[in-house]
Amino acid sequence: MKARPQAAASRSAEFDALYQSHSREVWGLAYARLLDGELAMDVTQEAFLRLWRQWNAGESIINPRAWLLRVARNLAEDDAKSAFRRNGTHAPQSLDLVQGREALPLEKLLAKEKRGLLRAVLAELAPADREVLTLRYALDYDMKTIAEVLGINSEAVYMRMTRARQRLAARLTELGVAGP
Amino acid sequence: MKPLQGLTQETHETDALLRELFRAEMPDPWPPFQPPATFPAEHARSERSSLPSYVGLAASLLFLIAGLVAGSYLLRADATVDPERGILPSAARPIQPGKQFRPPPAISPAPPPGRLNPMPMPAEEEPPLSFSYPH
Numbered sequence: 001m002k003a004r005p006q007a008a009a010s011r012s013a014e015f016d017a018l019y020q021s022h023s024r025e026v027w028g029l030a031y032a033r034l035l036d037g038e039l040a041m042d043v044t045q046e047a048f049l050r051l052w053r054q055w056n057a058g059e060s061i062i063n064p065r066a067w068l069l070r071v072a073r074n075l076a077e078d079d080a081k082s083a084f085r086r087n088g089t090h091a092p093q094s095l096d097l098v099q100g101r102e103a104l105p106l107e108k109l110l111a112k113e114k115r116g117l118l119r120a121v122l123a124e125l126a127p128a129d130r131e132v133l134t135l136r137y138a139l140d141y142d143m144k145t146i147a148e149v150l151g152i153n154s155e156a157v158y159m160r161m162t163r164a165r166q167r168l169a170a171r172l173t174e175l176g177v178a179g180p
Numbered sequence: 181m182k183p184l185q186g187l188t189q190e191t192h193e194t195d196a197l198l199r200e201l202f203r204a205e206m207p208d209p210w211p212p213f214q215p216p217a218t219f220p221a222e223h224a225r226s227e228r229s230s231l232p233s234y235v236g237l238a239a240s241l242l243f244l245i246a247g248l249v250a251g252s253y254l255l256r257a258d259a260t261v262d263p264e265r266g267i268l269p270s271a272a273r274p275i276q277p278g279k280q281f282r283p284p285p286a287i288s289p290a291p292p293p294g295r296l297n298p299m300p301m302p303a304e305e306e307p308p309l310s311f312s313y314p315h
């Protein structure tokens with residue numbers, strides 16, 4: 001009789017460990033698609049919930065990390081498409097630049113404006129480039145780890161990273177956010 | 181984080197902006213995963229609850245068929261009523277054993293014509309035989 005609760009507890013602990021180790025990179029990939037932190041968190045929770053259900057149904061998943069990343073990517077892709085349908089060509093966070101009625105402190109407003117512009121410029125990049133940037137800057141992953149997560153080689157990661165940063169820098173200089 | 185080499189001042193500034201953006205966007209503190217505690221129970225309940233629904237469906241179908249059979253039987257019983265002779269003996273309701281037959285109460289004889297309407301009614305005016313339009 002005790003074996004069953006013990007097995008359930010061990011499974012739960014295993015799942016917690018999986019969540020602790022991989023939830024941030026799942027969030028990172030979702031964020032790279034959606035460019036919205038809260039939506040990315042929803043996608044992360046949904047991906048882990050699906051994994052939980054699979055485990056409860058007794059289905060074995062050989063590589064849970066790859067499974068989670070794939071599910072999160074698909075979920076984010078679906079959500080991005082539906083957001084596109086709802087909002088036309090602009091992502092919902094582009095409305096961040098619209099001034100509200102209440103006055104914000106100047107610094108907060110400037111930081112928010114900068115972030116809004118940065119998001120808009122990030123949205124112009126290819127999703128694959130955004131994935132590299134998110135894993136690098138949000139999670140502080142090195143090239144090797146990014147390559148492992150994305151299933152590509154380190155050279156490809158380096159190329160994507162360099163290209164994305166140069167494009168970003170050029171666009172931000174044009175917009176007067178960075179540079180001289 | 182180890183900085184990337186061979187980059188310009190602008191890219192370093194971009195790095196700082198990106199780091200700031202991602203840190204602002206990442207949930208802090210990181211939310212824990214809350215497994216749905218009700219999921220297995222709901223799953224079990226959904227399996228259990230499907231059984232009574234099937235039973236209910238079968239019972240209602242049986243009830244419907246019984247109603248149709250009873251209805252057709254009653255219609256056949258109505259068909260045995262002869263318009264001239266009334267209810268035929270086969271269709272008449274049998275008297276239950278132990279219950280005495282009670283004849284219907286006799287209809288009292290009609291009262292004399294004067295007592296039927298004791299209240300005097302005003303005499304009705306007879307309509308005129310000829311009619312003329314008023315001018």
